[in-house]
Amino acid sequence: MILYHGSNIDIIHIDLSQSKTGKDFGCGFYLSADKEQARELAERKTEQIGSGSPTLNVYEFDENSLCDTGLSVLRFQNYSKEWAEFILMNRRNRTRTPAHNYDIVIGPIANDAVGLQIRRFMAGLIDKDQFIKELKYMKGVTIQYFFGTEKAIRYLKKLETL
Numbered sequence: 001m002i003l004y005h006g007s008n009i010d011i012i013h014i015d016l017s018q019s020k021t022g023k024d025f026g027c028g029f030y031l032s033a034d035k036e037q038a039r040e041l042a043e044r045k046t047e048q049i050g051s052g053s054p055t056l057n058v059y060e061f062d063e064n065s066l067c068d069t070g071l072s073v074l075r076f077q078n079y080s081k082e083w084a085e086f087i088l089m090n091r092r093n094r095t096r097t098p099a100h101n102y103d104i105v106i107g108p109i110a111n112d113a114v115g116l117q118i119r120r121f122m123a124g125l126i127d128k129d130q131f132i133k134e135l136k137y138m139k140g141v142t143i144q145y146f147f148g149t150e151k152a153i154r155y156l157k158k159l160e161t162l
Contacts, residue, residue: 002159003031003059003145006042008052010161014153025105026090026098028148031059031156032109037142056162061145065155066104074100076107083107084132091118103152109144110135 005011019027032038035056042054066073076083086100087110093099121131147153 001033001061001063003033003061003156004035004038005029005031005057005059006038006040006045007055007057008042008046008049010055011057011158014147014156016148016150016153021094021096022091024087024090024110024144025102025107025146026093026100026148027096028146029153029156031061031145031147032142033145034142037109058159058162060157060159061155069155071103071152071155072101074102074105074107076105079108079132079136081128081132084128084135087135088118088121088131098148103147103149105146105148106143108136109142 014029016027016029019029021027023030032041038056039054042056046052046054065071074086076086086105086107089099117126117131117134120126120134121128126134147156
């Protein structure tokens, strides 16, 4: 399978120490099978940082490695209460220490207003069902791939940069 990572630079070597805390599935390297969604993220990141240019880093990932390698994998098929609780746990974690022990997590991307929705949920302004509804990515279900360990990163093969 082909996966894309949107950035403002060409990523020669994946460096997990550059990962940001408080993300959907934790501190790690995120990819998408949706080329256009990755391109949008590249444009947004370039604008936020104010340097570089929108860049798509293209990787190959053999999905068979999800079963045969001893990797610890968590997969969410859809938006669910379990998914929302997992997002909440990771978004609240502002440390580099993982809140979970998975090498790879695959599941829907949350929308861009996650922080606001978490604050609303924590303040009791919305219930868990509304919280899940509010977290859904506005353009439909888009799956993200999280690679959180060096062991997982070894299964990505860089193909090109667009």
